Amino acid sequence: MDFTDWTQRLRRFATGRISRAVAVLLVAVGGAWLGIALGGPVRAAVGPVEIGMSAEPSWAGETVVDAHPLGTLLFDTHNAPVGLRITLENINTTRAGALLEDPRFSDQLPALLEKELSEGVRTLILRAALCGLAGALIASLIVFHRPGPALAGLLSAAVLMTGTGAAIALTFRPDSVVEPKYTGLLAGAPSLVGDAESIVTKFESYRVQLAKLVNNVSQLYDTVSALPVYDSDPASIRVLHVSDIHLSPIAWNLMHSVTAQFKIDVIVDTGDLTDHGTGPEDKFVEEIDSFGVPYVFVRGNHDSKATQRAVAKQKGAVVLDDSAKTVAGLRIYGLGDPRFTPDKSVAVDSDPESLAALGRAHSTRLGQAFEPVDLVAVHDPTIAREFSGRVPMILAGHSHERSTELLPSGTRLLVQGSTGGAGLRALEHDEPTPVAASVLYFDRKTHRLQAWDDITLGGLGEQSVQIERHVETEPGRTISPGPTSVPSPTGSASGTTSP
Known part of the structure; x- marks a missing residue:
């Protein structure tokens, strides 16, 4: 066997190993993301708010706070191919009322929010890591049917997740909290309560405005939860x-x-x-x-x-x-x-x-x-x-x-x-x-x-x-010039003016 034959065999062997490695890596990454998407999201109580937290693929590496239906806040918190989404799920009106009535509200709220949000993030990280590893292992077993590639996929997912975590830690920008981007109705928030940096540095000055916003958002969710039944x-x-x-x-x-x-x-x-x-x-x-x-x-x-x-x-x-x-x-x-x-x-x-x-x-x-x-x-x-x-x-x-x-x-x-x-x-x-x-x-x-x-x-x-x-109490009622006996559920119109 001459040198050319050896080089061709070596090339085929290397190509085969590389293809299998790439396949294992792709299956592991896909399984990890599927596991994180299905099992990773967590719910947490942060002050008077019940939130959902989840990790998702994101080239921007940003943190998105989704206050549906009011809009979103985007924070450029880190550089990594994963983003954090925080969703406003509900308002605990009992706890909101207790906080608002507490004279020490302005002193307690920042520390309380930091503590409970940190606990929620730690829970999310642990759960996402476990679900991601489990997803990579299960996906590798399903695709390759052998323990060797499955363990390789598990190891690949662990390395990638560790590297992603390190990238987040190294590029984390805590100052990004004072430079949010607003969308939806929240785009008017700076004009209502001032810019984010002022709120952080002069929290006491905004105690009243913040309390009003919390109370009004609580009322919004109360209103939505109490809407009359109508299957739209x-x-x-x-x-x-x-x-x-x-x-x-x-x-x-x-x-x-x-x-x-x-x-x-x-x-x-x-x-x-x-x-x-x-x-x-x-x-x-x-x-x-x-x-x-x-x-x-x-x-x-x-x-x-x-x-x-x-x-x-x-x-x-x-x-x-x-x-x-x-x-x-x-x-x-x-x-x-x-x-x-x-x-x-x-x-x-x-x-x-x-x-x-x-x-x-x-x-x-x-x-x-x-x-x-x-x-x-x-x-x-x-x-x-x-x-x-x-x-x-x-x-x-x-x-x-x-x-x-x-x-x-x-x-x-x-x-x-x-x-x-x-x-x-x-x-x-x-x-x-x-x-x-x-x-x-x-x-x-x-x-x-x-x-x-x-x-x-x-x-x-x-x-x-x-x-x-x-x-509408009787949507199919007859419409005619003659009178009907159908009552109006919301009263009568007021007189017109000429604005």
Whole structure:
């Protein structure tokens, strides 16, 4: 046998060993991650909060605190191919109340949080290590059916996990806690309680604000847990109703979060997106492009025809003005407000009788010129009421105060509050205007409203958040011009104003 034969045999032998080693390594890594994913997550009590902790693959090596449905905080804590996810699971309201009533709350809370979080992390590390090793061993046995490769896989997983742990320890950055990145509704957190570094260094100064946030989040989870029973069929059509944004970026933050969290199919905006309907304000409407779902818009009395054209240019926008279109399975008719009140050079007729007459005329036209519709969207409730008996559901805005009314015909009228907290108008009153929006659930077959969630955030300077669930008592009721005996579960609408 010459030298060439020996080199070829050696090359085949080495190639075979390398291939087997790579295969063992890949199976061990896959089994380890599967074991960590299935058995690694732990639950822990940290102060008044019950959290879930889990390790997950992450090239960024970050720590993510997921405070569903409020948003997330991201911390650049280390450099390693594994991330830590902390999920807010529940609020222990009994413990939260005890902490808030304790006069030593501000002194005890930092140490308590550090102690209980450290215990939870240690438990996670131990459990993840054991589950990862078990997963690597079991996967290797299943794939290779021999103890040798199985032990090699176990050893490979142990080495990799040890190396990952060492990388985390060597690159850990404790100062990252003062430089979080916020997403969702939590993006407003720095403006509510100050930047993270100030909170860490001047904790006592923020005791009151922190206590309020803890209490309000507790109330949020209490509210969610006490929602009336309604099985929101995943196949239902989910409509986000917003109105009277008035150039407020707060509205965009809320709408993005709700659209993602509630899996919204279509957004319906009942007007006053802008404040004066001017050209510079058109830039504001470009955010419509980013929602990724249809955005149905009807003009309000603060929106000019130019505003309406600017909205129509946006991707996904559906502008309705005495027109109807099927969107996300619902046939929607929309009518723009006949007035443009910011233009003081033009006389504006806001007489209720004139508005009602306009509504009656278009209601008659709707019955004659359009095929039956499921939903009507207008801006002013005075106009909206004239569509009673023509459709099962009417959406309106304008009054900056949410209300719902079951009209005698069986038609339900939902008047939305201001999703923008009335914009700069929030400064015109002693009490701030709440930020309001509603999620409506429609049956995909019957196109009838089944239930709706009213979402309310405290206005300027407040930190409250509330979700109220309402279930439609008789979704299949007859809709006709004559009276019905179906009661409204949430009372009657208040009178309209001209904001």
